[in-house]
Amino acid sequence: MNGSYSMQSFKFVSEVKRDVWKDAGEERPVPSCCLSVSNISYTVSERLGPWWDLPSYKRRWTRQILHDVSFHVDSGQIMGILGNSGSGKTTLLDAISGRIGNSGTLCGEVFINGRKLNREQFQDCFSYVLQSDNLLSYLTVEETLTYTAQLALRKHSAEAIKKKVSAVMAELSLSHVAHSVIGGRVFPGISGGERRRVSIASQLLQDPKVILLDEPTTGLDSMTANQIVVLLAELARRDRIVIVTIHQPRSELFRVFSRIAIMSCGELVFCGQPEEMVDFFSQCGYECPEYCNPFDIYVDFTSVDTRSTEREAATFSRMHEITSSYQASAIYQSMLGRMEQILQQAEKPAIPFKSKESPSSAAKLGVLLRRTVRNLSRDRMGVLMRLSQNLIYGLFVAFFVMHLDSDVTKGAVQDRIGIIYQSVGASPYTGMLNAVALFPALRAISDQESQDGLYSKWQMFLAYIFHILPFSIISVFIFTSFLYWTVGMHPDSMRFLGFSAVVLVPHIVGELLTVVLLGVVQDPNMVNSGVALLNIAGILVGSGFLRSTEQMPQVFQWLSYLTFQKYSCELLIVTEFHGLNFTCSKPLPGACLISQGDQIIDQGYPGALSRYTLDFILLYSFLPALLLLGMASYKIRDYLVRH
Ligand SMILES: Nc1ncnc2c1ncn2[C@@H]1O[C@H](COP(=O)(O)OP(=O)(O)OP(=O)(O)O)[C@@H](O)[C@H]1O
Ligand SMILES: [Mg+2]
Known part of the structure; x- marks a missing residue:
């Protein structure tokens, strides 16, 4: 079976969102920003056994959680990171957003527009939407976003903040729930999908160029999950970089992503365009059977099965074989070439930091006080x-x-x-x-x-x-x-x-x-x-x-x-x-x-x-x-x- 045959397996895939670059014949704009991640490794030192087993507790071993991960994404692209549980997806996002714990050793470099970021700059550049929504239950959607805007933006007048909040709500299709309360465990509020969108909207207020999202679809029904990913692709299309870790995406999303990365045991097994992925796995001899979800199949091919020693050895060697093929492939080499080209550029565009015109400490305290009082006094x-x-x-x-x-x-x-x-x-x-x-x-x-x-x-x-x-x-x-x-x-x-x-x-x-x-x-x-x-x-x-x-x-x-x-x-x-x-x-x-x-x-x-x-x-x-x-x-x- 060759690549073109396997492409036909996806005829059932919706063509609505084929490519975030081209929409109804639109030409691909020149990307204004790019993110290059070079050889990110993260190592932690762990104790060998539990505290009640003193001899093994005293001994430590070094565990590498991320192995030399490199990739490159341009603005306008949405990259989906797939991989089974424990493969290192969250750790990778934590590493490139500067939120990784101090317990381990982080190596590697992150560049924006070919300019190297120091660790202190990571947070000023990337917005990170966590897996869990941390929102105040008794505030409305509009109030939630307004308080966040007041904390983030100083130079803006009340009128400008109002406009900004309205624009972000419109961008994330939240205008219809602007005056609904967020809700909590004991009383109903907006839906889970809307809550996710509020979390994303809070990040957009600072106009980030790079948005990282950890499992934004977990806990949502499959239709809402799809809507969120399509919405993220739309955000990317407006000249942003969106990187999202995702569990079991539906096959319809196959072409919504501009890049798909697959992780296994902390290694980047593959990273490329969806079409390239199908060809690559076919060439490696791992076809996606007809009418199967390619995401599931390729993650299965690259996962290590630890249920028995024999299976572990076999699946581990298969994973390594695929990783080696990827690193030898034209896809990987062209990505490295593009990265090199950006790094060598004489005229590098400036680093696009998030809006950071935060108010004075006293003003922030005032906003936090008003927000806390309003939220708790409604209970x-x-x-x-x-x-x-x-x-x-x-x-x-x-x-x-x-x-x-x-x-x-x-x-x-x-x-x-x-x-x-x-x-x-x-x-x-x-x-x-x-x-x-x-x-x-x-x-x-x-x-x-x-x-x-x-x-x-x-x-x-x-x-x-x-x-x-x-x-x-x-x-x-x-x-x-x-x-x-x-x-x-x-x-x-x-x-x-x-x-x-x-x-x-x-x-x-x-x-x-x-x-x-x-x-x-x-x-x-x-x-x-x-x-x-x-x-x-x-x-x-x-x-x-x-x-x-x-x-x-x-x-x-x-x-x-x-x-x-x-x-x-x-x-x-x-x-x-x-x-x-x-x-x-x-x-x-x-x-x-x-x-x-x-x-x-x-x-x-x-x-x-x-x-x-x-x-x-x-x-x-x-x-x-x-x-x-x-x-x-x-x-x-x-x-x-x-x-
Ligand atoms: N600071 C740390 N110390 C020790 N182990 C860690 C640390 N951070 C992450 N790990 C381990 O690294 C592995 C990868 O974790 P990570 O949370 O990145 O996986 P994941 O791919 O996001 O999984 P999931 O899909 O379940 O969210 C896990 O086995 C985790 O226990
Ligand atoms: Mg995770």
Whole structure:
């Protein structure tokens, strides 16, 4: 069977999109930009065994994930990268977009218009659409794109941004859903295909010349997947380079791609035009049978089957045989020749960087704050829970205590201490629960957008923290207003304000500490446990309720100064007990020793009255200290997160 015969096998292929260069007789424009990738290799050092098998865990081996990958694409072309799972497609995109982890060694060169890019320039040149859509559920499509445009483009006026967003929506056929919300797991929004298009549109706002997309069709039905690829081909036709990794494309897409690359075990087994691919594989003796999907067949021919040692050896040698044939072929040589010609050019066009007129840090923070508030404030249930959660546990406490007595034999002292213990001990948990529920989604977005160069991760952290302040103040105020007056604490409005101001801090610290730890610990469950344990430890060491501070070993006494619980409890003890007089209805021996609240202060917290202002300052200084810690944590995250 020869090449021309095998071409006939694809007669059923739709001819609608035969070639992105020529559409209804249009002439091929001169490409304004080209991407050359030369000998990209990526090697990682891995441990031989799992940590529980110590001898093998201690030994390392070097694994090459990408082997000397080279290709060349001109603007106006769309290249599809195929290959079975684990063949290195994502790693290749990560490598050429400058997002590869620091754990391995990357070699090779990337050129745009024949000019070599340094690694810092990769991100400024390429737009990268990740496999998962990280979008805010409660924003509309237009709002999503407008906020991204505001973060990316500074010199543009509001009117220009509006026009840009409308143009991008029109280009991606999103205008009809401009005012629909994105949607999430718990409530419906736009379709999966539309969501993909919003992710692509967000990248187009910066006018990139090179767009990389990792599996943009995964999870979509086959018709929507086809529409996305055809749309990407249209984007490429407007003088852009589009590179897309794809699983199981339908055979109709065969001619939509201008170039098809096949990867296997980190090697580029083939890269060329669709027609060349058919001829090449036929010449190698691997025909695509009639009525079969060429994508599936050629990927199968080049994949390594690891189900048995014999099959692995046979398929591995077949893969190598095809790779060697490709490297000896005229297709590969002409690609190298074209690359060489571009590199040798005397007059090289400039590197087309993305629009990078980003606003000042303060302006970005403002945009992030507005975006976060708008998104979260539309979550009615979330807002309601946020505002009422402290009140709900206040109801439990009030129901349990009912009314505070002034009679020491009826729990006047113990009940008051119990309320203080609850107010300081429990309020960090509500803050922690909020952060664990809300922040990981924002963190995923900030990981992506910071790699797109829109802002730094710490700016998203600050925006989140600033946005919680009004919610926290209202929520704590509702709680204290209810509890304070219902159970009958010290009836003085200034003391009530003091009580509220003190309880506010543990609540915010709980949320703040959780968000800080989420910067360096990926798993929210671990952060949950960590904050809970820290809070338990803090209240044990700092409150002086379980064991008097004076009786604790010296090291715990020192540690107590590092806990916000120490200052909170001391302040609340003074707020409640100072100037309080008790009665005693059962004059049993020893029962009426305490007749004044100040005795409690003097015994348990000597000098607390004179430290009142200082305690307030120290308590509130936890907030800026944690803010600084958070900024450091999200700077560290910059190094930790490389997907
Ligand atoms: N930093 C790393 N350390 C160790 N192994 C890695 C690293 N990055 C990638 N790999 C390995 O390299 C191989 C290629 O991974 P990659 O994600 O690029 O494959 P893929 O072709 O995109 O697969 P899929 O189609 O399933 O998405 C995999 O076996 C993966 O485990
Ligand atoms: Mg992948």
